[in-house]
Amino acid sequence: MTQILDGKAMSRQILDGLKNEVASYRQKGFRAPGLATILLGNDPASAVYVRNKRKRADDVGIKSFKYDLPTQTTQLELLTLIEELNNQGEVDGILVQLPLPAHIDTSLVIYAVNPDKDVDGFHPENIGKLSLGHPRFLPCTPKGCMYLIQASKSKLLGAHAVIVGRSIIVGKPMAYMMLNTDATVTICHSNTRNLREHTRQADILITATGIPHLIGEGDVKEGVVIIDVGINKLEDGTLVGDVDFDAVKNKAAAITPVPGGVGPMTISMLLENTVAAYRHHLS
Numbered sequence: 001m002t003q004i005l006d007g008k009a010m011s012r013q014i015l016d017g018l019k020n021e022v023a024s025y026r027q028k029g030f031r032a033p034g035l036a037t038i039l040l041g042n043d044p045a046s047a048v049y050v051r052n053k054r055k056r057a058d059d060v061g062i063k064s065f066k067y068d069l070p071t072q073t074t075q076l077e078l079l080t081l082i083e084e085l086n087n088q089g090e091v092d093g094i095l096v097q098l099p100l101p102a103h104i105d106t107s108l109v110i111y112a113v114n115p116d117k118d119v120d121g122f123h124p125e126n127i128g129k130l131s132l133g134h135p136r137f138l139p140c141t142p143k144g145c146m147y148l149i150q151a152s153k154s155k156l157l158g159a160h161a162v163i164v165g166r167s168i169i170v171g172k173p174m175a176y177m178m179l180n181t182d183a184t185v186t187i188c189h190s191n192t193r194n195l196r197e198h199t200r201q202a203d204i205l206i207t208a209t210g211i212p213h214l215i216g217e218g219d220v221k222e223g224v225v226i227i228d229v230g231i232n233k234l235e236d237g238t239l240v241g242d243v244d245f246d247a248v249k250n251k252a253a254a255i256t257p258v259p260g261g262v263g264p265m266t267i268s269m270l271l272e273n274t275v276a277a278y279r280h281h282l283s
């Protein structure tokens with residue numbers, strides 16, 4: 001029978017564990033962990049993401065440092081704020097919600113965050129450490145995918161992992177993570193010829209393209225583990241992944257639903273990284 005990888009339940013467990021850990025530090029008289037969240041502009045989706053991150057941080061006992069900046073905030077103002085937070089002793093993690101408005105150079109902002117507080121795991125130093133096999137902070141979405149893959153109990157050593165999508169926030173770090181667990185990795189993208197030829201070889205298939213139902217029944221083999229990162233809104237408002245869940249479900253050994261699969265894991269990984277930074281800063 002197909003295993004449905006329930007990211008919601010797993011995320012709840014992880015958050016409970018973090019809450020207990022933070023409570024035990026507080027009982028011993030330590031300060032609360034601190035997470036600074038910066039929201040620049042008024043993109044409605046970003047506002048929802050940031051609100052959820054702050055709410056979950058509160059639930060776990062992480063102190064939120066909230067910055068809601070107007071769209072016209074200059075790059076210099078943003079970089080100055082990041083520098084202040086880099087030096088603020090109570091702040092363990094800094095999250096700048098992406099995407100940023102066009103007048104801001106996103107790379108400069110990512111580079112400006114102290115790598116020790118880079119709980120999103122996007123700083124080149126952290127990506128570099130991951131690529132060398134000595135990770136510090138793992139980017140949250142692929143880190144959540146790894147938890148889900150581990151829950152499927154599928155053997156990673158020597159498995160063929162096919163990743164569809166090569167963005168810096170999902171596909172590329174995912175590839176390093178799979179390599180670091182001794183899988184054999186294929187990365188596909190929009191210029192890949194005959195995508196199906198690759199996806200049909202996957203023991204583990206991870207998709208992050210933003211194309212609804214890109215992967216259908218004929219694109220996978222029996223017994224595959226499918227991790228669907230895509231979150232796509234159809235015209236009628238329904239949320240679907242990159243995978244046609246109903247069509248492939250019976251062929252897969254394990255599969256994530258959308259919603260309720262990878263999505264909920266991303267926030268818990270952010271908070272897990274924040275508590276890891278806190279632990280490190282206390283020691």
Ligand code: NDP
Pocket residue numbers: 141164165166167168169170171188189190191192195208209210211214229230231232262263264266
């Ligand atoms: P990007 O747009 O940055 O990257 C999409 C990737 O898909 C690119 O590498 C692109 O190739 C590739 N691609 C596009 N079309 C095809 C195709 N026909 N065949 C193969 N590859 C293709 O997206 P993100 O990585 O930011 O996000 C991807 C999806 O994941 C979105 O639906 C997003 O909403 C979701 N997401 C979900 C998160 C969660 O928490 N669950 C977190 C982050 C994202 P190329 O590089 O050649 O352009």
